[in-house]
Amino acid sequence: MSGRGVRGAGHMEQISVVARRGFLGSAAAVAGAFSLGWTIPGAQAQGVANSAATAAGGVEVGIWAVVMPDDTVVVRIARSEMGQGTLTGLAQLVADEMDADWAMVRAEYISPEANLASKRAWGDMSTGGSRGIRGSVEYVRKGGAAARAMLIQAAAAQWGVPVGECAASESVITHKPSGRTLRYGQVAAAAAKLPVPTDVTVKTPAEWKIVGRGVKRLDTVEKLSGKLVFAIDLQLPGMLNASIAQCPVFGGKIGSFDAAKVMGMPGVRHVLKVDDSTIAVVADKWWQAQTALKALPIVWNEGANANVSSASIAKHLEGGLDAKEAFVGLKQGDVTAAMAGAVKKVEAVYGTPFLNHATMEPMTCTAKWDGTTIEVWVSSQNGDASLAAAGEAAGVPLAQVKVNKHHLGGGFGRRGHQDYVRQAVMIAKQVPGRPVKMIWSREEDMQHGLYRPITMAKMQAGLDAQGNLVALHGRISGQSILAYIAPARMAGGMDPVQFQGWNKEEFGYQAIPNLLMDHAMRNTHVPVGFWRGVNHNQNSIYMECFFDEVAHAAGRDPLAFRLGLMGQMPKLAAVLRAAAEKAEYAKPLPAGVFRGICANYGFGSYTAAVAEVSVSKAGELKILRIVAAIDCGHAVNPDQIAAQVEGSFVYGLSPLFTSENTVEKGRIVEGNFDTYEVMKLDQMPKVETVVVPSGGFWGGVGEPTIAVAAPAVLNAIFAATGKRIRTLPLKHHDLSHA
Amino acid sequence: MIKLNVNGRVHDVDAPADTPLLWVLREWVGLAGTKYGCGVSVCGACAVHMDGEITRSCGIMLGEVKDAKIVTIEGLSADGLSHPVQKAWLAHEVPQCGYCQSGQIMAAAALLKGTPKPSDADIDAAMTNICRCGTYQRVRAAIHTAAKTGAA
Numbered sequence: 001m002s003g004r005g006v007r008g009a010g011h012m013e014q015i016s017v018v019a020r021r022g023f024l025g026s027a028a029a030v031a032g033a034f035s036l037g038w039t040i041p042g043a044q045a046q047g048v049a050n051s052a053a054t055a056a057g058g059v060e061v062g063i064w065a066v067v068m069p070d071d072t073v074v075v076r077i078a079r080s081e082m083g084q085g086t087l088t089g090l091a092q093l094v095a096d097e098m099d100a101d102w103a104m105v106r107a108e109y110i111s112p113e114a115n116l117a118s119k120r121a122w123g124d125m126s127t128g129g130s131r132g133i134r135g136s137v138e139y140v141r142k143g144g145a146a147a148r149a150m151l152i153q154a155a156a157a158q159w160g161v162p163v164g165e166c167a168a169s170e171s172v173i174t175h176k177p178s179g180r181t182l183r184y185g186q187v188a189a190a191a192a193k194l195p196v197p198t199d200v201t202v203k204t205p206a207e208w209k210i211v212g213r214g215v216k217r218l219d220t221v222e223k224l225s226g227k228l229v230f231a232i233d234l235q236l237p238g239m240l241n242a243s244i245a246q247c248p249v250f251g252g253k254i255g256s257f258d259a260a261k262v263m264g265m266p267g268v269r270h271v272l273k274v275d276d277s278t279i280a281v282v283a284d285k286w287w288q289a290q291t292a293l294k295a296l297p298i299v300w301n302e303g304a305n306a307n308v309s310s311a312s313i314a315k316h317l318e319g320g321l322d323a324k325e326a327f328v329g330l331k332q333g334d335v336t337a338a339m340a341g342a343v344k345k346v347e348a349v350y351g352t353p354f355l356n357h358a359t360m361e362p363m364t365c366t367a368k369w370d371g372t373t374i375e376v377w378v379s380s381q382n383g384d385a386s387l388a389a390a391g392e393a394a395g396v397p398l399a400q401v402k403v404n405k406h407h408l409g410g411g412f413g414r415r416g417h418q419d420y421v422r423q424a425v426m427i428a429k430q431v432p433g434r435p436v437k438m439i440w441s442r443e444e445d446m447q448h449g450l451y452r453p454i455t456m457a458k459m460q461a462g463l464d465a466q467g468n469l470v471a472l473h474g475r476i477s478g479q480s481i482l483a484y485i486a487p488a489r490m491a492g493g494m495d496p497v498q499f500q501g502w503n504k505e506e507f508g509y510q511a512i513p514n515l516l517m518d519h520a521m522r523n524t525h526v527p528v529g530f531w532r533g534v535n536h537n538q539n540s541i542y543m544e545c546f547f548d549e550v551a552h553a554a555g556r557d558p559l560a561f562r563l564g565l566m567g568q569m570p571k572l573a574a575v576l577r578a579a580a581e582k583a584e585y586a587k588p589l590p591a592g593v594f595r596g597i598c599a600n601y602g603f604g605s606y607t608a609a610v611a612e613v614s615v616s617k618a619g620e621l622k623i624l625r626i627v628a629a630i631d632c633g634h635a636v637n638p639d640q641i642a643a644q645v646e647g648s649f650v651y652g653l654s655p656l657f658t659s660e661n662t663v664e665k666g667r668i669v670e671g672n673f674d675t676y677e678v679m680k681l682d683q684m685p686k687v688e689t690v691v692v693p694s695g696g697f698w699g700g701v702g703e704p705t706i707a708v709a710a711p712a713v714l715n716a717i718f719a720a721t722g723k724r725i726r727t728l729p730l731k732h733h734d735l736s737h738a
Numbered sequence: 739m740i741k742l743n744v745n746g747r748v749h750d751v752d753a754p755a756d757t758p759l760l761w762v763l764r765e766w767v768g769l770a771g772t773k774y775g776c777g778v779s780v781c782g783a784c785a786v787h788m789d790g791e792i793t794r795s796c797g798i799m800l801g802e803v804k805d806a807k808i809v810t811i812e813g814l815s816a817d818g819l820s821h822p823v824q825k826a827w828l829a830h831e832v833p834q835c836g837y838c839q840s841g842q843i844m845a846a847a848a849l850l851k852g853t854p855k856p857s858d859a860d861i862d863a864a865m866t867n868i869c870r871c872g873t874y875q876r877v878r879a880a881i882h883t884a885a886k887t888g889a890a
Contacts, residue, residue: 083871084834216831217831220827220828220831221819221828222836223836223839224827224828224833224843225815225817226771226812226818227771227812227818230773230837232770232774233770235768235770241765266754285765286765287757287758287761287765360773360781360838361775362774407836408835409835409836409837412870442777442778640831643873643876646872646875647871647873650870650872651872672776672778672780673776673778674776674780679872679874680865680866680868680874681861681865681874681878682862682866684875686875
């Protein structure tokens with residue numbers, strides 16, 4: 001929540017500036033601006049939205065809840081649901097403040113155009129950075145509390161009694177002296193006419209009834225029957241389908257294509273230029289479009305990057321490891337002097353590859369252009385940005401854009417970027433009057449991602465005669481996300497996101513007297529983006545594995561060594577202790593079982609992991625157990641936190657085992673899950689989640705524990721084999737040992 | 739026209755014989771619960787039952803189906819909830835984004851039909867579907883629960 005939340009009167013003007021820039025400027029910049037957020041506290045703002053709930057006879061009580069005549073409370077959700085459980089968590093927060101009956105709570109998306117028309121009364125729609133809950137928590141709770149106050153006030157007025165004599169519980173208002181009751185559905189219409197109170201007080205944690213419980217998700221049932229309509233499943237009257245091909249070399253352009261060769265194929269309606277580097281075939285069915293696209297003769301102008309390879313990129317990055325010029329993310333004391341005086345020095349170079357998000361639902365968007373309005377149906381991590389991108393691509397004011405949000409078939413950061421929305425709009429503009437659903441093939445998705453950036457790191461440490469760590473230098477060489485996605489958000493050419501986990505706010509070991517964390521920016525032509533967990537993932541591998549090396553060199557126990565340097569971050573130390581305790585760190589392990597630990601602070605949450613592995617002499621790795629601990633402050637739904645932690649180990653261990661994207665001839669080599677290998681069930685270790693909510697803050701949950709997945713296992717692999725694996729994935733390494 | 743038996747109903751499908759069953763189901767028959775994930779029979783999102791056998795529908799062509807009876811996620815139970823696997827999935831809150839879950843559920847149902855009390859090794863061998871959210875731990879737990887409640 002830091003730096004977010006309520007702003008003064010000036011923010012209305014800022015929003016209109018953003019909206020204009022959204023129309024005129026680049027949608028990527030708009031997405032960035034939106035995600036920085038100028039959040040309006042919903043409880044204080046007036047917003048009106050027609051929605052499925054109001055159409056079904058519900059009334060808006062405040063802006064965050066619609067109350068139906070049968071007492072069902074429909075909570076408005078501005079963020080996106082992509083599996084992370086935010087929809088349910090936000091509903092819990094609103095419903096708890098409302099004193100609603102949880103059994104009767106449902107949720108619905110607020111539309112981006114309603115948000116825009118109401119001056120963004122529902123706040124920021126961007127769903128990333130593990131901010132879905134922590135970024136909304138203040139105003140959605142106030143919204144729930146306001147609705148509760150309005151419902152009670154309406155009941156009191158109906159009875160002609162003072163508000164103070166009334167209480168609400170489970171969607172029923174009771175007049176305490178007389179015992180009379182009214183249900184929410186009975187007073188909602190009257191309550192809706194009352195002014196929305198602005199000075200509401202939210203509950204203390206001790207008063208929570210729904211928050212803090214592992215209630216069932218609101219969106220599970222429809223995911224069991226195949227009935228949930230993902231964006232890829234949408235069917236509209238008169239709909240056509242499109243498949244696209246983008247120049248395989250990033251930065252390349254269309255040379256020519258021979259539409260006549262495929263126009264006669266079954267179902268084919270159009271062969272279109274979408275933009276300078278993208279061609280679409282539009283057909284009655286997607287399979288027909290895809291079949292014709294494969295048969296379409298295309299000549300690409302591959303451009304200047306056609307000779308770039310993983311080898312040339314590696315050379316480029318290696319040059320940054322000792323480069324003089326670097327951006328400084330954290331500096332304390334004098335590392336150079338301290339290193340010169342060190343008795344023992346430790347140095348290691350690490351590296352991690354590009355990684356595709358590989359959402360199970362490939363990029364897809366449906367658009368319809370009627371000559372005035374552009375309407376899109378999309379799974380997006382940022383409804384506001386989708387609206388801006390659609391308006392920009394269509395060349396219409398934002399008031400002429402409609403966005404229908406669908407649940408995402410995975411997001412992981414990929415669907416914050418709006419490239420696929422723009423493409424769908426550019427196609428629809430050329431086929432007016434008919435909705436066109438664009439689906440990327442898996443190959444297109446795999447080879448046109450916004451990859452987790454490739455980086456290397458040179459780590460150096462200096463120990464004094466007593467084995468104390470007196471100097472630590474972490475040098476990152478590699479690609480910047482902001483330089484590609486949102487240059488406007490850079491600070492003097494520096495990318496602050498590069499230092500996730502290594503900055504003043506997040507670095508766990510600031511008791512080390514001399515510190516330097518710096519970045520030699522080495523960008524490539526490969527597009528990069530926010531990949532669930534972002535740069536914490538790589539930085540934590542570099543730091544936490546190197547820390548293990550340093551502890552080993554100092555002859556110290558890795559746990560005690562870490563704890564001894566975490567003085568400035570007691571909650572990180574506490575969560576590491578909690579993980580160690582649960583894993584019975586003090587007890588010896590069975591023969592052949594080895595342990596690794598790590599800790600990281602990111603996305604506002606403290607995380608730690610202990611991994612137990614065995615590695616056969618022949619090199620076969622088995623992860624026997626993972627204990628993962630997280631302190632996210634307040635735990636809205638402990639069962640969903642556990643689900644996120646479990647899943648985060650799949651996202652974090654896939655690139656440990658097998659996943660990577662490589663570059664040859666300027667293009668991504670891997671085309672599908674046969675070559676971009678990801679974890680399957682048989683590789684899933686037993687993950688025991690320890691939630692240690694210390695209270696007093698709201699930390700993120702969707703991303704932070706990914707950062708502790710790989711380092712814990714790598715450190716355990718060292719314990720088992722004596723081998724330090726410093727580049728991923730493991731499939732390139734031989735773990736056999738004597 | 740090619741006849742296709744899906745969820746107990748025979749459809750006349752006006753698609754070429756070399757159209758993958760996945761796209762026939764999604765675009766010709768209108769059953770979108772079966773998902774496209776990879777198109778190369780690796781991810782399992784498109785899994786259906788073909789005469790009771792788990793089958794990746796992206797890798798089998800319409801012309802190859804012939805008289806086989808296809809069951810999709812929409813046909814697994816009458817109400818979409820009452821199959822023991824669906825019940826266990828709900829009890830364990832397995833789905834996250836949910837996109838791969840049709841395939842996971844169909845694979846689990848087929849496993850339990852042939853192996854009513856599967857071991858962890860049986861589950862490892864049968865459940866090769868990709869889930870990027872990482873629901874595997876709960877998939878395993880839910881299969882064990884479904885095995886206990888039985889009648890799969």
